[in-house]
Amino acid sequence: MRDDDDDDGGGDDSDDDDREGGADTFEDLGAELFVDMPVVPKARQGAAFVRRDAAQIANDPLRLLRRRAGWHSRSGSLSSQNSRSSSPHHGEPTEKLRREQSFKANRRHKFLECLSREDVDMVAKVAWSGIPEEFRPIAWPLLLGHLPLPMGLRSSTLERRRGEYQSLVDLTSQIWHQIEIDVPRTRPGVQLWMHASTQRSLERILYVWAMRHPASGYVQGINDLATPFFEVFLSAYVVGTDPRLKTADTDPEEIDPSILPPPVLAAVEADSFWCLSRLLNEIPENYTTAQPGIQRSVKRMAELVARIDAPLSEHLATQGVEFMQFAFRWMNCLLMREISVKNTAEGSDAFSQFHLYVCSAFLVRWSDKLRAMDFQMLLSQAFLLKSIWHNAQSHFMGK
Amino acid sequence: MADGSNFDYLFKVVLIGDSGVGKSNLLSRFTRNEFNLETKSTIGVEFATRSINVDGKTLKAQIWDTAGQERYRAITAAYYRGAVGALLVYDIAKHATYVNVTRWLKELRDHADSNIVIMLVGNKSDLKHLRAVPTEEAKSFAAENGLSFIETSALDASNVESAFQTILTDIYRIVSSKQLEQSADPIKPSSGDTLTVSPSVDASAKAGGGCC
Numbered sequence: 001m002r003d004d005d006d007d008d009g010g011g012d013d014s015d016d017d018d019r020e021g022g023a024d025t026f027e028d029l030g031a032e033l034f035v036d037m038p039v040v041p042k043a044r045q046g047a048a049f050v051r052r053d054a055a056q057i058a059n060d061p062l063r064l065l066r067r068r069a070g071w072h073s074r075s076g077s078l079s080s081q082n083s084r085s086s087s088p089h090h091g092e093p094t095e096k097l098r099r100e101q102s103f104k105a106n107r108r109h110k111f112l113e114c115l116s117r118e119d120v121d122m123v124a125k126v127a128w129s130g131i132p133e134e135f136r137p138i139a140w141p142l143l144l145g146h147l148p149l150p151m152g153l154r155s156s157t158l159e160r161r162r163g164e165y166q167s168l169v170d171l172t173s174q175i176w177h178q179i180e181i182d183v184p185r186t187r188p189g190v191q192l193w194m195h196a197s198t199q200r201s202l203e204r205i206l207y208v209w210a211m212r213h214p215a216s217g218y219v220q221g222i223n224d225l226a227t228p229f230f231e232v233f234l235s236a237y238v239v240g241t242d243p244r245l246k247t248a249d250t251d252p253e254e255i256d257p258s259i260l261p262p263p264v265l266a267a268v269e270a271d272s273f274w275c276l277s278r279l280l281n282e283i284p285e286n287y288t289t290a291q292p293g294i295q296r297s298v299k300r301m302a303e304l305v306a307r308i309d310a311p312l313s314e315h316l317a318t319q320g321v322e323f324m325q326f327a328f329r330w331m332n333c334l335l336m337r338e339i340s341v342k343n344t345a346e347g348s349d350a351f352s353q354f355h356l357y358v359c360s361a362f363l364v365r366w367s368d369k370l371r372a373m374d375f376q377m378l379l380s381q382a383f384l385l386k387s388i389w390h391n392a393q394s395h396f397m398g399k
Numbered sequence: 400m401a402d403g404s405n406f407d408y409l410f411k412v413v414l415i416g417d418s419g420v421g422k423s424n425l426l427s428r429f430t431r432n433e434f435n436l437e438t439k440s441t442i443g444v445e446f447a448t449r450s451i452n453v454d455g456k457t458l459k460a461q462i463w464d465t466a467g468q469e470r471y472r473a474i475t476a477a478y479y480r481g482a483v484g485a486l487l488v489y490d491i492a493k494h495a496t497y498v499n500v501t502r503w504l505k506e507l508r509d510h511a512d513s514n515i516v517i518m519l520v521g522n523k524s525d526l527k528h529l530r531a532v533p534t535e536e537a538k539s540f541a542a543e544n545g546l547s548f549i550e551t552s553a554l555d556a557s558n559v560e561s562a563f564q565t566i567l568t569d570i571y572r573i574v575s576s577k578q579l580e581q582s583a584d585p586i587k588p589s590s591g592d593t594l595t596v597s598p599s600v601d602a603s604a605k606a607g608g609g610c611c
Contacts, residue, residue, distance in 0.1 A: 174469070178418060178468060181418055181419040181440075182418075182440050185437065185438060185439055185440055186439075187439075188436075188437030188438065188439060189437050216470075217470070219468065219470045220418070220440045220442060220466060220468045220470075220471070221440075221442050223440075287470065289470070289473065290473035290474070291470070291471075291473070291474060295474075324443075324474070324477065325443075325444060325478075328442065328443035328444070328474065329442040329443045332442050332443060333442055337439070337442065
């Protein structure tokens with residue numbers, strides 16, 4: 001490997017120039033392809049079967065054209081292999097074979113010419129009549145625009161594209177991994193969300209959304225946002241949710257969705273997906289790196305509270321309580337962790353524009369109590385805030 | 400919960416580690432003696448406190464439970480400020496969560512006080528039949544990196560008490576020895592005062608590693 005490095009760089013160009021010159025040059029190149037492949041086909045195992053310069057070829061596929069020192073010594077075995085593969089007869093080549101060889105030689109020559117001229121259009125024209133087998137690993141990515149021809153761009157472009165692909169692969173498995181962890185703990189304890197059928201639907205909704213939005217991917221909390229849609233749409237298909245009917249109420253949270261006809265369940269899932277997508281489109285920066293959308297909302301909320309309830313704002317500041325420490329989740333899950341799905345649904349009717357104000361209003365509503373608490377009370381007893389939210393549902397519904 | 404304001408020391412400790420390793424349950428086991436198989440994922444940060452006694456002193460632990468998902472790192476990094484201890488949790492049944500310990504250590508190096516006392520915690524030790532991380536391997540990794548080490552089960556409660564006791568005692572020893580160094584007559588906070596201790600850059604804190 002290392003000895004080949006010596007003829008890198010400038011040597012490449014001069015090789016190309018040589019190739020333009022005459023037919024025997026491409027013969028050399030064709031020969032080279034076989035040099036590193038052991039002719040002995042029996043033991044096709046282990047590293048012996050891999051070209052020694054495989055890593056360099058991956059780095060720059062045009063290296064396949066590189067001429068090697070010492071190929072002459074092995075050209076004998078090569079030509080015998082060639083004739084064996086192209087003709088059933090041994091011995092003197094026939095006229096037909098000679099014509100065939102000359103045709104192939106001509107094509108190879110043309111390919112080399114356009115490669116050395118860095119002329120992709122010409123490669124396309126020459127390719128019309130077939131690409132010599134050994135040039136395919138170069139010609140296909142060239143023609144499809146994956147591999148640029150200019151020497152200075154080739155390695156860097158390939159490296160970048162392969163890196164991109166690898167990070168997509170990593171992202172995909174990370175996303176799936178996180179969804180797998182989170183789906184079973186979405187609204188835990190609620191029957192509906194414990195059924196396998198619901199969980200599979202939620203998995204698909206989250207995974208498809210994440211795949212279509214690689215800048216965010218799946219972020220914890222998006223699972224919470226999907227739940228009200230699924231429950232509300234499900235309620236359309238079960239008896240008893242219409243208050244005008246006097247039948248016993250069927251709470252969608254108690255249903256196993258697999259009892260629904262498959263097309264109906266598919267409709268619930270698809271509608272949930274699209275509505276979740278619409279909702280998330282409204283808050284595009286909430287789940288991207290560093291979550292700037294949420295940071296902005298939390299900052300705005302702090303400013304708003306400072307304006308409408310300065311004493312509370314000052315109290316929080318004195319106690320060293322930052323809005324980020326308690327309001328992050330309010331923004332990240334749009335209060336769905338704090339209030340029930342039923343109330344979320346009612347609130348959501350007019351929620352989208354007012355989320356920030358609702359958050360602030362809640363905080364201010366409990367200003368007196370909060371101002372009596374120190375940092376410990378305020379934060380380490382977060383359950384207090386939670387119960388406050390819980391008890392505040394009637395206020396919320398009234399607003 | 401309002402064990403109120405009677406304490407001699409207040410220590411901020413963060414719980415960090417991959418998603419789903421059981422950080423929140425370690426916290427609820429320690430502070431409320433509760434375990435819940437059905438826990439929601441932690442978003443942002445959640446808090447709880449509990450006081451313990453060491454050498455006749457009341458140490459109040461203010462524990463910050465953080466979200467494990469990668470996307471939250473930018474946000475959670477801010478939560479390390481002022482922390483004197485960190486429980487770095489992995490799941491003994493999920494090797495990948497152990498592999499990521501190195502990344503979490505880097506997080507701490509980048510964002511936390513350099514003297515923070517770190518304990519490596521292999522949680523879910525009840526899952527014996529699914530063990531993917533040998534105890535000895537984690538133990539020697541911890542030793543190499545100057546971390547104390549323990550295996551816990553928030554589910555059957557084994558070693559949870561001990562884990563928090565150990566790290567809080569370690570922090571207490573460092574802090575009290577530092578106070579002795581700084582003054583012949585160490586200032587004892589009167590009951591009700593909040594003393595948040597953030598160790599200064601001082602070699603003595605390095606002793607924080609050696610628990611096992």
